Amino acid sequence: MGLTMTEKILARAAGRDSVTPGEIVEVAVDLVMTNDITAPLSIREFKKTGLERVFDPQKVVMVPDHFVPAKDIKSAEQAKIMREFAHEQGTLYFEVGRAGIEHVVLPENGLTLPGQVIIGADSHSCTYGAFNAFSTGMGSTDIAAAMALGTTWVRVPPSIKYVYTGTLPDDIGGKDLILHTIGKVGVDGALSAAMEFTGPVIENLSVDDRIEMANMAIEAGAKTGIFPFDEKTREWMAQYGDKPYEPVFSDDDAEYKEIVEIDVTNLKPVVALPHLPSNTYPAEEITDMPIQQVVIGSCTNGRISDLREVAEIMKGHQVHPEVRCIVIPGSQEVAKQATREGLSDIFLDAGAIFSTSTCGPCLGGYMGVLAEGERCVSTTNRNFRGRMGHRNAEIILSGPRVAAASAIMGKVAAPNQIPVAVS
């Protein structure tokens, strides 16, 4: 019996020839990550082992991104605990001004490679499946254990294959594809499974779009979301370092729990209405839903490709007078590139703000917290009740193009609903 790519990575990391879904295996980890919210707990738990050093400081990475630059004294204290531990241990560490959102920063630094096992104390650590890695989120204590041992336990997930067919419309991106998929299968539709994204549409999909999809595998309850390795992956990796890696390929006779076919030909830009990412509709069907805020950024949509899509729509337009539009580059590198390309000028001229890199508003931390009764269109990944502020605020998830169109129109809108710009 053949193996899926997920099974092959786990078998290799467990020092085995094969593994079977359902069994628990202990695997060596290639990268262990924490952030300013989850690290303080991990560090406290790590110290309980009595160990003085982490297993390998070059495989432990700490990224302050959720509440930094510190939003208040308490978050400053949390970030300080992590910073001091990182420096004392000599772990990889990315400081404010040279960093950004963890899932944007690590790939930019060539730290997340095909075939690896990557775990992070952040649920969106499943992002690196875009590069053909097994990557998944865990809690702080699991991460503490991995910092001590260099291994973690994994229950080998069953794989579900998603086959995307048809012709991808020009205005559809990775975010639309994954929201549509979650809408179809539900927020526990892939519970504890590995989502394997395949098919002719995926073969032609950019790596940035794949990142958006892998990033949100968790929103279908999945353990990980993984893509086949191909020429596009190879080119992408070549841009960000020259470390050796070993990709994996699913066998033709690999076993899947389920195969789901999704024809994308008639897909329209998607939104997810409150309060679940599975509550999806075509954006153009949502008429007359006024908004007060738009957030563009996050580990899902904070890359330069996302900002380019937004700028293309926003150029020559103004943000609606009743809307606050907050554009947040995913990293310092993205911010620099956006400035070089003149994208930041387009945002600023349109009446949006262009902030420093942070997770901030996505989880209601700061930099765009919502008041009671407010509604926001956001390119982030969760629209749970209270996620971005008051429990009676509403979050509508979308891709960058719909977010840009909505900012201009002052209500939920698809890009094709914007009147032609007067320049």
Added chain:
Amino acid sequence: MRIQGKNWKFPDDVDTDVIIPARYLMTTDENELAEHVMEDIDPEFAKKVEKGDIIVAGNNFGCGSSREHAPIAIKAAGVSCIIAKSYARIFYRNAINIGLPIVECPEAVDEAEEGDEFEIDTDEGWVRNTRTGKSYEAAPFPDYIKDIIAAGGLMEAVAKRVREQGRVSS
């Protein structure tokens, strides 16, 4: 472990943002976290819940963020056990790692009314609704997880292992 308590019932897909909103994540202090437990799904919960109470919930309990603050807040609020139809996987691991008893038992959830008292035996793997007198079998833990629970939590198991490896002198 034998546990007994009255239940508070919650629906499917209770996410970690409603269990402990991120606006309270600037601390790791369990008592501070407990003051805000379940705040965005039931603002009165932290005041109503009593030591020993249990939570009964639907599918996918604890979905969303990896924040371990969620099971920590629930445990520190005095909740003695959760019975759910299913758990989001990160929450499941986190609860085991910090020693918050959880069981998976869909039928017991379906037939529970809020306020019903439950008796739970996590070792023997059963749940009993004392109002109806009906007993249910809970899904068993894999041996690997049983060992973590028996060691007293994940870090205790890890500490033992690094001592055995000679990386820490005992």
